[in-house]
Amino acid sequence: MVNTFFDEINKMSDHFTYNFVEYLKQDMDNILTIIQQSATEQSTYFTFMTIMLRRLSPIDGAFANTLLHCKQLIQRLNNDSQMANSSQFTAFFEKHLFRSYCSLIKECPNKRQQLCELIYAHSAHDMQLRIRVVQNLKKYLRDDELVYCCQANML
Numbered sequence: 001m002v003n004t005f006f007d008e009i010n011k012m013s014d015h016f017t018y019n020f021v022e023y024l025k026q027d028m029d030n031i032l033t034i035i036q037q038s039a040t041e042q043s044t045y046f047t048f049m050t051i052m053l054r055r056l057s058p059i060d061g062a063f064a065n066t067l068l069h070c071k072q073l074i075q076r077l078n079n080d081s082q083m084a085n086s087s088q089f090t091a092f093f094e095k096h097l098f099r100s101y102c103s104l105i106k107e108c109p110n111k112r113q114q115l116c117e118l119i120y121a122h123s124a125h126d127m128q129l130r131i132r133v134v135q136n137l138k139k140y141l142r143d144d145e146l147v148y149c150c151q152a153n154m155l
Helices: 002-006 012-024 029-036 039-055 062-081 088-105 107-125 129-141 145-154
Strands: none
Touching: 002 029, 002 039, 012 029, 012 062, 012 107, 029 039, 029 062, 039 062, 039 088, 039 107, 062 088, 062 107, 088 129, 088 145, 107 145, 129 145
16 A cells, blocks of 8 residues: 555645655654664655655745655754764665665656765765765766766755
């Protein structure tokens, strides 16, 4: 049922989806607690957020709200000094999320800038991670012009 909900998210009204994300934002502390305790929950949650970013139109308020929610969540995860598994989250980003974001960049050119901002949010706190991200763009995008556009959006 949950999978069907996210698969059909683009068929729901912008107002409904925007409000759904607002409820997620209001429950951020609980979401953080859950995803910090389990790598599986972390993967599941970000997979659903990626599905929303893929399916929603970039001109919808729900897309912008989903992007904002993801950035806020990432910032909290990266800035939480008590998070025991912050390195686990960084590894998850580098091995899985980054690849998903790059796939979205290739599939949805009209969302490129926003997705680059999201990638930057993951790496803004760590210069070495940012360097690795910029270097690995070529590996996943394989188009020099696209790589340069993305690099320009991440500086």
